[in-house]
Structure formats: structure tokens, C-alpha cells
Amino acid sequence: xxxxxxxxxxxxxxxxxxxxxxxxxxxxxxxxxxxxxxxxxxxxxxxxxxxxxxxxxxxxxxxxxxxxxxxxxxxxxxxxxxxxxxxxxxxxxxxxxxxxxxxxxxxxxxxxxxxxxxxxxxxxxxxxxxxxxxxxxxxxxxxxxxxxxxxxxxxxxxxxxxxxxxxxxxxxxxxxxxxxxxxxxxxxxxxxxxxxxxxxxxxxxxxxxxxxxxxxxxxxxxxxxxxxxxxxxxxxxxxxxxxxxxxxxxxxxxxxxxxxxxxxxxxxxxxxxxxxxxxxxxxxxxxxxxxxxxxxxxxxxxxxxxxxxxxxxxxxxxxxxxxxxxxxxxxxxxxxxxxxxxxxxxxxxxxxxxx
Amino acid sequence: xxxxxxxxxxxxxxxxxxxxxxxxxxxxxxxxxxxxxxxxxxxxxxxxxxxxxxxxxxxxxxxxxxxxxxxxxxxxxxxxxxxxxxxxxxxxxxxxxxxxxxxxxxxxxxxxxxxxxxxxxxxxxxxxxxxxxxxxxxxxxxxxxxxxxxxxxxxxxxxxxxxxxxxxxxxxxxxxxxxxxxxxxxxxxxxxxxxxxxxxxxxxxxxxxxxxxxxxxxxxxxxxxxxxxxxxxxxxxxxxxxxxxxxxxxxxxxxxxxxxxxxxxxxxxxxxxxxxxxxxxxxxxxxxxxxxxxxxxxxx
Numbered sequence: 001x002x003x004x005x006x007x008x009x010x011x012x013x014x015x016x017x018x019x020x021x022x023x024x025x026x027x028x029x030x031x032x033x034x035x036x037x038x039x040x041x042x043x044x045x046x047x048x049x050x051x052x053x054x055x056x057x058x059x060x061x062x063x064x065x066x067x068x069x070x071x072x073x074x075x076x077x078x079x080x081x082x083x084x085x086x087x088x089x090x091x092x093x094x095x096x097x098x099x100x101x102x103x104x105x106x107x108x109x110x111x112x113x114x115x116x117x118x119x120x121x122x123x124x125x126x127x128x129x130x131x132x133x134x135x136x137x138x139x140x141x142x143x144x145x146x147x148x149x150x151x152x153x154x155x156x157x158x159x160x161x162x163x164x165x166x167x168x169x170x171x172x173x174x175x176x177x178x179x180x181x182x183x184x185x186x187x188x189x190x191x192x193x194x195x196x197x198x199x200x201x202x203x204x205x206x207x208x209x210x211x212x213x214x215x216x217x218x219x220x221x222x223x224x225x226x227x228x229x230x231x232x233x234x235x236x237x238x239x240x241x242x243x244x245x246x247x248x249x250x251x252x253x254x255x256x257x258x259x260x261x262x263x264x265x266x267x268x269x270x271x272x273x274x275x276x277x278x279x280x281x282x283x284x285x286x287x288x289x290x291x292x293x294x295x296x297x298x299x300x301x302x303x304x305x306x307x308x309x310x311x312x313x314x315x316x317x318x319x320x321x322x323x324x325x326x327x328x329x330x331x332x333x334x335x336x337x338x339x340x341x342x343x344x345x346x347x348x349x350x351x352x353x354x355x
Numbered sequence: 356x357x358x359x360x361x362x363x364x365x366x367x368x369x370x371x372x373x374x375x376x377x378x379x380x381x382x383x384x385x386x387x388x389x390x391x392x393x394x395x396x397x398x399x400x401x402x403x404x405x406x407x408x409x410x411x412x413x414x415x416x417x418x419x420x421x422x423x424x425x426x427x428x429x430x431x432x433x434x435x436x437x438x439x440x441x442x443x444x445x446x447x448x449x450x451x452x453x454x455x456x457x458x459x460x461x462x463x464x465x466x467x468x469x470x471x472x473x474x475x476x477x478x479x480x481x482x483x484x485x486x487x488x489x490x491x492x493x494x495x496x497x498x499x500x501x502x503x504x505x506x507x508x509x510x511x512x513x514x515x516x517x518x519x520x521x522x523x524x525x526x527x528x529x530x531x532x533x534x535x536x537x538x539x540x541x542x543x544x545x546x547x548x549x550x551x552x553x554x555x556x557x558x559x560x561x562x563x564x565x566x567x568x569x570x571x572x573x574x575x576x577x578x579x580x581x582x583x584x585x586x587x588x589x590x591x592x593x594x595x596x597x598x599x600x601x602x603x604x605x606x607x608x609x610x611x612x613x614x615x616x617x618x619x620x621x622x623x624x625x626x627x628x629x630x631x632x633x634x635x636x637x638x639x640x641x642x643x644x645x646x647x648x649x650x651x652x653x654x655x
Contacts, residue, residue: 005469008583017575018470025478028568032561033485033492043554045429080370139430144374148643229646246652253646299425303441308379310448311417311440326379 048088049076053134054108059192063160064127065100065112068138075106081167082145082257085109088137090129095122098164098233099141100193103171109141112192114160145257147171150229154251155181156220156242158234159190164257165233166193173200180223182207184215184234217241221249229253261305261341264288268347274355275317289340289351297355300340307342314340319351370638372431375438375544377445380650382533384456389590391527396588397581397602398524398611402534404580405511406453407467412504413447415475416440416548419497422481423551426491432554439547442540449533461589467580474576495555499565502548503625506566506632507573509545510621511613512538513636516644520610536648542641545632559628566625 004018055067068085070076084098101110113126130136147168155165155172162183172179184207185191197204205223207215221242224230228251232242239256246254267285272293274281283292290312293300302312307325316336325339338351345351392399420440427433457464479500485493515521515538521531552562578598585598607614624630645651 005473006466008466008470008579009586010466015470017579018473021474021478021572029482029493029496032496032564033489035486035488035492043428046431079372083372140372142372142374142431142434143370144376146370146373146638146642148639148646150643229643243652253643254652255642255646301421301424301437301440303437303444304377304379306379309377309441309444311421311437311444 049138049140051076051109051136051138053130053132053136056130056132059112060194061187061189062115063112063190063192064115065110065192066126066130067101067108067110068136069108071135073107076109077141078106079103079109079141080143081147081171082164083141083143084145084164085111085141086139087111088139089122089125090134090136091121091125093120093122093125095126098145100163100166103167109138112160112163145231145233145255147231148229148255149175149177150253151177152225152228153177153179154221154224154228154230155179156230156232156234156238157181157183158232158238159185160192161232161234161238162191162193162197163233165231166196168231169197169200169202169204173202178225178228179203180225181205182220182223184209184220184238186210218245218248221245221251224249224251226250227252229255231255233257261288267344270345270348271350273350273352275352276355280350283344288342289344293340293353293355300355302341305341307339310339312339312341313337315354317352317354319345320349321351322346369633370642371633373543373638375435375442375547377438377441378536378540378645378651378654380445380449380536380654382449382452382529382650384452384529387453387456387527387530389457389460389462389588391530392521392611393525395524395606395611396585396590397598398606400584400588400598401577401581401603401606401612403453403457403584404577405534406450406457407464407580407584408471408576409450410447410454411468411471411475413443413450415479416443416501417447418481419494419501420551422494423498423555426494426555427551429554432550435544435547436551439544442544446537446540449537453530453533462584462587464584464587467583471576495552496561496565498548498552498555499561500569502552502562503566503569504573505541505545505548506621506625506635507569507618508541509632509636510618512541512545512641514538514613514617516542516636516640518610518613524609524611532648532650535644536651539641539644539648539651542636543638543645545636549632563626566622570622 004014004022007013007015051068052071053066054069057065059065079099080103084096086094086096088094097111097113099109100112113123115127116123145164149171153172155169157165165181169179169181180203181197182205183191183197187210188206188208191206194206221230230251230253232239233256264286269285270283272281272283272289279296281292281296283289290302290305303309308327310327316338321338322344323333324342324344327339328337390396390399417440420436424436427436454464479497482493515534582598603612606612
């Protein structure tokens with residue numbers, strides 16, 4: 001590509017429009033990139049929030065809610081149903097929890113957490129180590145589950161999955177939408193916010209497994225009005241069931257929260273070597289190459305973290321890559337490309353990256 | 356992020372703080388007819404220009420935004436930009452699929468694609484001879500051009516989400532889903548490029564001069580693309596064998612392509628000092644569409 005491409009219609013000369021654009025670019029770009037005398041003002045940044053646990057309450061068996069407020073009582077940033085907070089726990093763990101309070105209450109955020117003994121320890125820490133008065137650093141609110149307020153709405157909650165749906169139900173009631181909510185769980189005693197749901201005086205159905213049996217996804221979806229939008233939040237198997245049964249349901253739209261990438265399967269530890277700086281990084285079995293790389297090279301780009309968008313590609317100069325992505329072609333793999341968000345190396349091997 | 360104060364009272368209030376994530380969509384083009392708006396080659400090819408421009412254009416967005424990442428000092432904006440990059444990368448590949456299909460059907464888009472490639476690699480590409488400071492300015496300048504283009508992609512996204520005439524004309528449902536999935540994500544992420552620009556350079560001058568460049572170049576590329584595709588179409592239909600302004604205006608009157616007047620009026624809104632992309636289009640409509648889109652629903 002050393003001269004402008006040919007005319008579109010086969011005339012044997014460089015295309016005039018392209019020639020003009022090239023000449024313009026070659027004049028304009030040096031002009032517009034002159035080092036400016038005036039410094040640009042410092043860019044705005046969003047500081048994280050420093051909040052305090054203002055109140056704790058047991059909402060059901062194994063479920064505690066926290067009210068988080070600014071220590072000086074200032075108004076908090078606004079949020080909309082479906083939004084979540086990113087909490088930095090005192091142990092350093094980071095966890096995301098849906099906001100389940102009232103968006104109109106700008107003095108505090110409410111989250112609710114179910115204790116999971118076999119989880120990563122975040123919920124146990126919230127239950128045991130966050131007494132009233134604890135200070136927390138919080139990022140957010142952000143919304144990965146926005147409520148589009150369609151005219152007909154079915155909300156399906158599994159257990160603690162009620163948290164983002166409760167504000168949606170409130171919003172739907174306030175807007176006068178044709179809405180329904182079904183909340184499923186092991187037993188009534190484990191289901192939080194039953195009273196608050198009842199106060200909405202709407203079509204709310206509580207299905208406890210020990211009374212009604214474990215619900216079937218197509219049965220849950222059969223409650224949808226024709227053309228309705230379904231909002232589902234709950235355990236993975238429930239969501240998988242809803243997605244699989246969706247096409248045969250009367251509903252038209254399905255909203256669910258897309259969670260972070262699946263945990264790494266059969267990962268083995270390996271090493272990354274950065275060719276330009278000579279640094280060597282160790283990737284443990286339970287972390288991705290991207291996680292480790294991002295700490296060393298904060299500007300490394302990525303997006304989907306699931307091996308399909310291709311943004312995180314890096315060039316591998318040496319070493320055997322175990323490709324786990326869905327994106328790269330054979331030619332790209334042969335040329336040494338690798339998606340570091342999912343792909344790895346066999347145990348103990350070293351990948352040399354062109355970085 | 357938004358400097359514009361949203362109006363009180365949901366749902367009129369625009370959604371804010373959305374987490375942007377790419378969706379792993381797939382489209383099956385095996386049954387796509389050449390004139391996917393039946394009997395409307397002019398309207399079909401006017402929209403087809405997008406398939407030729409977007410793969411290279413959006414890959415260029417990705418390259419420029421990757422270079423902008425180290426300049427971002429706000430963690431939220433950084434998350435937005437990462438989500439934006441992933442969505443744009445998927446858009447590029449989705450449109451590439453249509454280009455490959457056109458080629459298989461006997462329409463060779465090569466001559467036009469070579470020009471698009473030249474534009475995004477050579478004219479707007481990196482300049483290795485630049486000093487670090489100039490390279491930085493070059494990134495910001497190109498972000499400004501992308502912010503202006505994103506104003507139009509959001510305009511087009513809003514248009515296609517509401518273009519009921521395309522349904523009534525019996526358009527191919529897979530193509531409509533591609534256009535509306537893409538349009539909805541453009542509406543969903545319409546603030547990111549603008550917010551990035553104001554983060555790097557809050558000034559009015561750069562924003563406006565970038566519009567002054569992006570608008571005529573886009574229009575020029577579009578007109579040339581429609582003419583080229585009509586000429587290269589191996590199945591010319593009836594009287595419409597050449598791209599004409601008359602043919603375009605007739606199609607736009609019937610709502611099959613966006614109107615030139617509404618597009619230009621939208622450009623004038625970008626000139627306003629109080630402009631923010633959230634004032635254009637509806638996030639609510641975009642996320643409602645994404646919940647029904649066959650491709651987006653099937654995605655991971």
C-alpha cells in the first residue's frame with residue numbers, strides 16, 4: 001500500500017477521491033497534532049465511594065441486608081433498578097451485589113447477601129465481619145441488568161436473585177405496567193423480602209420447593225403474558241433452564257445479568273515472559289494469563305474475557321500455546337496470535353510475548 | 356459520567372452507568388437474497404454500503420481506542436472503553452460475514468474495499484515518524500473523529516430500530532436482526548467515544564472540526580459506495596440499474612433508508628455546546644430490542 005488504490009470502475013489511474021483524502025490527511029494530520037502550547041486541563045475522574053455500614057438486618061434464614069451510607073450523610077449517586085455495587089471487603093476480596101433498596105432513597109444503598117459456606121468466602125465475610133460502623137470502599141453503582149419497563153413484564157427470581165428484581169417490581173408497580181413476579185426457593189423461611197413484595201399489592205407468587213416441588217423452567221415461563229419481557233435472576237441452572245425453554249414460551253424478550261467469565265477448568269501453572277522488558281510472570285492454575293498480564297501491563301486491552309471478541313490478542317514469539325478461544329483462525333494461530341483471556345500453556349511451559 | 360443532567364422521573368430518564376459487554380452473536384447468511392429488501396436494489400445497496408465500510412472502520416476504532424487506554428485516568432471510563440472496544444470488534448466481524456456472502460453471490464466488492472482499507476490504514480493510520488507528544492495528539496484527534504462518527508452510528512441505530520417500513524417491505528429477517536442488534540449496541544454505547552474525547556480534550560474546537568471532516572467524508576464514501584454496489588450488482592432489477600438521487604429520495608420517502616434531511620439536522624445538534632449523546636435515541640428501546648433479538652439472545 002504505497003500509492004492510493006485504483007479507481008472504482010477500472011480506469012487505470014489512482015482514484016481521485018482517495019488521492020484527495022490522502023493529500024488532505026498528509027496536510028491536516030501534521031497540522032492538527034502540533035504540540036499544543038496550552039496544557040489540557042486535568043481530566044475528570046470518578047473517585048470510589050467511602051461508605052459505612054449504617055444498619056444490618058436479618059431478612060431470612062441465611063440472608064442479611066446492609067444499609068450503606070456516606071459517613072457524613074451526603075446524598076449518594078443515583079441508580080436505577082438492576083444496578084449493582086462493587087464492594088472492596090476488608091480482606092481485600094471484591095464482590096458485586098445488586099442494589100435492592102428504593103432508588104428514591106438517596107441517603108443509603110441497600111444490598112442483601114446470602115451466606116454460602118462453600119463459596120469463595122465473600123458472603124461469609126459480609127455475614128461475620130462487617131458489623132455496623134465498618135467502613136468500606138465501594139465502586140458503583142453500575143448497571144448490567146437494566147430494566148426497560150416494557151408494557152408486559154414477568155420477573156422470575158430464584159432465591160437471593162430477588163435482589164435486582166425487587167426494585168424492578170416496585171418500578172413496574174409505580175409505572176402501572178402489567179407485571180407479575182414469581183419468587184422460588186428452598187423454603188419460605190429462606191426467602192427474603194416476602195413482606196416487601198406483599199406490600200406492592202401486585203401479582204406476586206412465592207413458590208417454595210418444600211411445598212410445591214422444584215419448579216420447572218417452562219412452567220415458570222408459562223406465567224408470561226403474550227409478548228412479555230422476562231427478567232430472570234437466580235442460580236445458574238435456573239437461568240440455563242429459562243434460556244433453554246424460552247423459545248416455546250409466550251414471552252418475546254429475555255433479560256438476564258451476564259456474569260463474569262466461567263471459572264478456569266483444568267488450568268495448570270505456566271509462565272509468561274515479556275520479550276521487551278525481560279520480565280517473567282507466573283500464571284497460577286486458577287488465574288488467566290490476562291489477569292496476571294494486566295497487573296504488569298495495565299494498558300493491555302481486553303473486553304469479553306471469554307475468548308470470543310479477540311481484543312486481548314497478543315503475539316507469542318516462542319512457546320507452546322494451548323488455544324481455548326473461539327475466535328482465532330488457524331492462520332492467526334500459526335502466525336503466533338493468542339487470546340490471553342482464556343488461552344494458556346501446558347504445565348511449567350513458558351510463553352514469550354511480544355511485549 | 357454525563358455532564359448533562361438527565362430529566363427527573365424514570366422511565367423518561369435515560370439509563371446511566373450501563374455496563375457494556377460484547378455479545379457473541381452469529382448470523383447465518385446462507386439464505387440471504389442479493390436484494391434483501393425485495394425488489395428494492397437501491398435501498399438494499401444504500402444500506403449494504405455499511406457492510407463494506409464498517410469492518411475496516413470498526414477495526415480502526417479498536418486500534419485507536421486501544422492506544423487511548425493508557426491516557427485514561429478514570430476507572431469507569433476505562434471500563435466503558437473496554438466494553439466499547441469489544442462490541443466494535445464483534446460488529447466488524449458480523450459485517451465481514453455479509454461481505455463474504457456478497458462475494459460468494461457474484462458481487463465483487465474488492466475495488467471499494469481496497470479504498471476503505473487505504474483510508475483506515477494509510478490516511479488515518481498510525482504515523483511511526485511522530486514523536487511521543489505528536490502521537491498522543493494524533494490519538495486524541497482520531498478519537499474526536501470517532502466521536503463524530505459515533506454520533507451518526509447512534510443516529511442510524513435509532514433510525515433502524517424504528518424503521519418499520521423495512522419490516523413491511525418484507526426485508527430478510529436475519530439482515531434486519533443484524534442491523535438492529537448492531538444499531539441497538541450503537542445506541543447503548545453512544546456516549547463512550549464522546550466521553551472519552553471530553554476526558555482527553557474537553558475543548559469545543561476539536562470536536563467541531565472533527566465533525567467537519569467526518570461528515571463530508573462519510574457522505575462521500577456512502578454515495579460512492581451505493582453507486583459502486585449498484586454498478587457491481589450481478590442481478591440488476593428492472594429499471595433500477597444505476598444509483599440515482601431520485602431512487603434514493605424515493606426510498607427515503609418510503610422509510611427504507613434514512614433521510615438526508617434528518618441526518619443533517621442531527622449533525623447540527625452535535626454543534627450545540629450543551630450536546631451529549633444521551634440526548635439522541637433511547638437506551639430503553641435498545642435494551643428492549645436486545646432482549647428480543649434472536650442473535651443477541653442466542654449469544655453465550
